[in-house]
Amino acid sequence: MPSSGGTSLYYELNSAIQNATNIHANNDWISDSMSYFISIIIIQMILKMPMRLFGMTTNLLALLVYQKCGLKDGISVCFTALTISDEICLLASFMASLLGYLDLEVHVKPYLSLYYISFVLPFYGFMFYNISTAITVFLAIQKCCCISLPWNFKSYFSKRRCVAAVSCIHLSGLILYVPFTATAFPFVEVFDLTTNSTRLVFSWSKAFLNDVFPILKAINYISIPFIAEILVLISTVVLAIKLGESVKFRYSASGFVAPTKAQNNTPTSKCFLGATNSLTESAKCRNTLDLGKQKSSHGVHSLTAKDLRATQAVNFVAVLFVTTNTPDVVVFLGSLLSPQFSSTGRYYNTYKLCIELQDLLHVVNLSLNLFIYLKFNTRFAIVFKSLFSGENK
DSSP states (O other): OOOOSTTHHHHHHHHHHHHHHTOOOOOSSSOHHHHHIIIIIIIIIIIIHHHHHHHHHHHHHHHHHHHHHOOOSHHHHHHHHHHHHHHHHHHHHHHHHHHHHHHHTSOOOOSBOHHHHHHHHHHHHHHHHHHHHHHHHHHHHHHHHHHHSSSOGGGGSOHHHHHHHHHHHHHHHHHHHHHHHHTTOOEEEEEETTTTEEEEEEOOOHHIIIIIHHHHIIIIIIIHHHHHHHHHHHHHHHHHHHHHHHHHHHHHHHTEEOOOGGGTTOOEEHHHHHHTTOHHHHHHHHHHHHHHHHHTTSGGGGOOHHHHHHHHHHHHHHHHHHHHHHHHHHHHHHHHHOTTSSTTSTTHHHHHHHHHHHHHHHHHHHHOHHHHHHHHOHHHHHHHHHHHHOOOO
16 A cells, blocks of 8 residues: 655655666565565554544644634734645545555455555645645744844735735645646556456656656755755744743843742732832832833834744744654655665665654644644634534634
8 A cells, every 4th residue: 555645655656666677675674574564554554544534633623713713814824824735735645545545455446546546646745745844934934034133024924925925835836746747647548457447547657757756856855855944943943042032021021020939939020019018119110111112112022922922833833843854854864875775775664664754753743733723822722612612702
């Protein structure tokens, strides 16, 4: 059954090429039978299939909530677009695995081969994964600019401009994938001895194998992951630093001091306690708050409570992306440095196992954003709860 999703598509394509040319022998430390058991039975069927269903459910719930909340700003537009692309990616890979299972295990053999369709769907699923990656990069850079640059950068990311940016990202994905994949799968009629009938399948075109696939590999499996990793990692570090500064500033501007053990872990405000004792201390408190307002007119200190939560949500989405994308970069670096660690090399079973594990991390990345939205978006959490309580919010 095809692994059919994420980076495992690259393994499947190289496997199809090498099976057609019979170029390797098994000298890997992992046997073919062990590789099949771990990759297909454990990772694909036991782990990835349920996780895909879980992710499809969480993204569908998130879309229902955003539909009720409405797209009121640029951040909600980007998060909604991210949720849609995550949902389509999971749906495409799930359908590909299901069709492959129906063909190989259940032996459902219609005129149009389900097995070959299970190879086509992941191309477009991976297209939407790249779209999700691009939206994550856009969100991270957007928030990084808004809280780190000295002028009011937030106004540049209006709702209308975010809609335009997301639309351009989707258009770029279509331009990148559709012309390439159109050359990959020329469908032909062949006589199938197992069904004693003529069936429609596709054959690998030479133009795709020799010209198109190397370009797709360079763009989608090397360039995009590396560039996205670097940009999101830098933005994540900047966001983490600036968020720390913002929290400290909010405490100092409001007059609160950090709690101590002697105070039974109870935060105390010098200004507000002093205000009850003397007018002089009250004046000092007002001066401190006024100074805070003056300082908050630029940069990180201008964040409202809502902006701070939105920035934290973006930062967590970025951290989740970096965590699940870094092994992908490491695996492909390894395959570049050691050709034996590839789908056509000596350690192809080990490589396949690493690819399947990485694809599992991709599925995790596509499935958990709902919980980030619930944590940092109060309105989102209220509407989410109303879906199950029957209340209208």
